[in-house]
Amino acid sequence: MSILIKNGTVVLDEKIENLDIYIEDEKIQKIGKNLNLSAEKIIDAKDKIVTAGGVDVHTHMSLDLGKFVACDDFHTGTIAASYGATTTICDHIGALEKGASLHKLIDHYHDIADGKAVIDYSFHGAMYEVNDELIEEIEELMDEGIPSIKIYSTYAGKLEDDEILRVLKKAKEVGTIVCVHCENDGLIKELRKEAIEAGNLSPKYHALTRPNESEAETINRLAYLSKVANDPKLYIVHTSTKQGLDEIKAARARGLKNIYCETCTQYLVYDESKYMDNPNEEAVKYICAPPLRKKSDIEALWEGIKNGDVDVIATDHCPFIYESEKKPYADDFTKAPGGIPGVEERMEVVLTEGLKRNIPLSKLTNLLCKNPAEIFGFSNKKGSIKEKKDADIGIFSKISYTIKEENRHSKCDYTSYEGYKTDVKVDTVIARGKIILDKNGYYGKKGMGKFIKRKLDKEI
Numbered sequence: 240m241s242i243l244i245k246n247g248t249v250v251l252d253e254k255i256e257n258l259d260i261y262i263e264d265e266k267i268q269k270i271g272k273n274l275n276l277s278a279e280k281i282i283d284a285k286d287k288i289v290t291a292g293g294v295d296v297h298t299h300m301s302l303d304l305g306k307f308v309a310c311d312d313f314h315t316g317t318i319a320a321s322y323g324a325t326t327t328i329c330d331h332i333g334a335l336e337k338g339a340s341l342h343k344l345i346d347h348y349h350d351i352a353d354g355k356a357v358i359d360y361s362f363h364g365a366m367y368e369v370n371d372e373l374i375e376e377i378e379e380l381m382d383e384g385i386p387s388i389k390i391y392s393t394y395a396g397k398l399e400d401d402e403i404l405r406v407l408k409k410a411k412e413v414g415t416i417v418c419v420h421c422e423n424d425g426l427i428k429e430l431r432k433e434a435i436e437a438g439n440l441s442p443k444y445h446a447l448t449r450p451n452e453s454e455a456e457t458i459n460r461l462a463y464l465s466k467v468a469n470d471p472k473l474y475i476v477h478t479s480t481k482q483g484l485d486e487i488k489a490a491r492a493r494g495l496k497n498i499y500c501e502t503c504t505q506y507l508v509y510d511e512s513k514y515m516d517n518p519n520e521e522a523v524k525y526i527c528a529p530p531l532r533k534k535s536d537i538e539a540l541w542e543g544i545k546n547g548d549v550d551v552i553a554t555d556h557c558p559f560i561y562e563s564e565k566k567p568y569a570d571d572f573t574k575a576p577g578g579i580p581g582v583e584e585r586m587e588v589v590l591t592e593g594l595k596r597n598i599p600l601s602k603l604t605n606l607l608c609k610n611p612a613e614i615f616g617f618s619n620k621k622g623s624i625k626e627k628k629d630a631d632i633g634i635f636s637k638i639s640y641t642i643k644e645e646n647r648h649s650k651c652d653y654t655s656y657e658g659y660k661t662d663v664k665v666d667t668v669i670a671r672g673k674i675i676l677d678k679n680g681y682y683g684k685k686g687m688g689k690f691i692k693r694k695l696d697k698e699i
Contacts (some may be wrong), residue, residue: 292631367396372664384692
């Protein structure tokens with residue numbers, strides 16, 4: 240199908256222009272002013288914002304925690320993503336039994352994703368333990384189009400410093416990128432123990448037992464380990480604090496060149512008052528790790544976005560059913576599953592918040608689309624409005640509406656952004672040259688999305 244988008248305010252990598260876009264055979268074929276081309280479908284985008292389709296590189300579809308499983312799978316989760324103008328995801332995979340190979344983890348995720356996704360997707364590898372065989376598999380995964388690996392500094396599958404160093408050294412050798420969940424496990428363990436012994440189990444103690452220092456110390460430690468490993472590509476996921484961002488900036492100032500900073504929508508919008516000022520049954524909705532922080536942390540992260548210190552805005556989308564999985568544990572934060580929904584809201588909320596702060600649209604879309612595509616090896620196809628790239632497009636009307644659970648599309652029974660009033664609204668979404676959403680309906684079909692094999696640039 241051929242599509243001609245006319246008269247749009249088109250957000251390019253470095254500038255905004257009133258342009259037309261011609262799409263055919265899944266690709267952007269031509270960009271220019273007043274294109275005089277025939278097309279099967281003409282979209283008038285006058286007074287509307289036209290961006291590249293969003294690239295969310297931090298989701299957890301069907302994440303199995305044992306007692307709980309994230310309620311969105313690769314079908315419902317990608318439907319929600321596409322309603323929010325995200326057209327590509329890269330999922331952080333969960334664990335299997337101890338001793339499982341990296342290939343077994345990836346094969347399992349191919350099994351649960353194949354034929355389900357509405358939009359294109361990929362996976363990050365994940366290491367929950369270290370041995371010689373697993374270390375060698377890091378390079379093998381790169382050959383299969385998975386040049387990124389996730390490790391944790393906390394939880395049951397955390398790696399110790401010596402193991403982290405081995406992973407970082409192998410990453411430097413083969414060129415993969417290491418994503419790290421940075422929280423100090425021992426610090427959290429001790430504070431949680433104290434809270435439990437004192438009977439302090441309401442949701443606010445989830446935040447109080449995971450203080451800013453937990454994140455900052457671990458980022459600092461990872462940065463120094465990375466220096467010892469000769470500066471491999473190190474990607475800090477869901478940075479949530481001023482102190483954490485300051486550690487990334489300090490590492491760069493010391494000469495670390497390949498450290499990347501991700502934050503997530505929730506850390507740019509909501510603060511710890513969601514725990515402190517709400518009844519337990521409401522506060523439990525926002526239990527996630529890291530927790531929501533202080534207002535000063537929100538503004539520090541936005542300042543980091545303005546200054547170029549933050550590279551990516553993702554979601555960490557990991558929803559659980561409120562009525563049956565969150566609410567029953569409102570009075571015991573230690574038993575509530577950690578994770579919140581957000582894959583649908585990211586583009587609208589970040590554009591709204593960023594424009595309020597006079598941040599240029601091109602800078603915002605770089606963090607939502609271009610940078611994640613470049614960092615994680617999608618950029619030959621995704622992340623920018625350029626000729627010959629995949630025709631992944633989001634068109635936004637400059638109108639306000641209120642986000643509510645009733646207008647969401649995740650399987651989750653609540654939205655973290657209930658009552659949030661946006662300044663933009665998704666109007667049309669195009670994924671690989673197919674219109675999957677417009678004012679007349681939704682046309683995304685199960686299995687339309689393809690697994691994308693990724694390849695990192697040598698220098699980013």
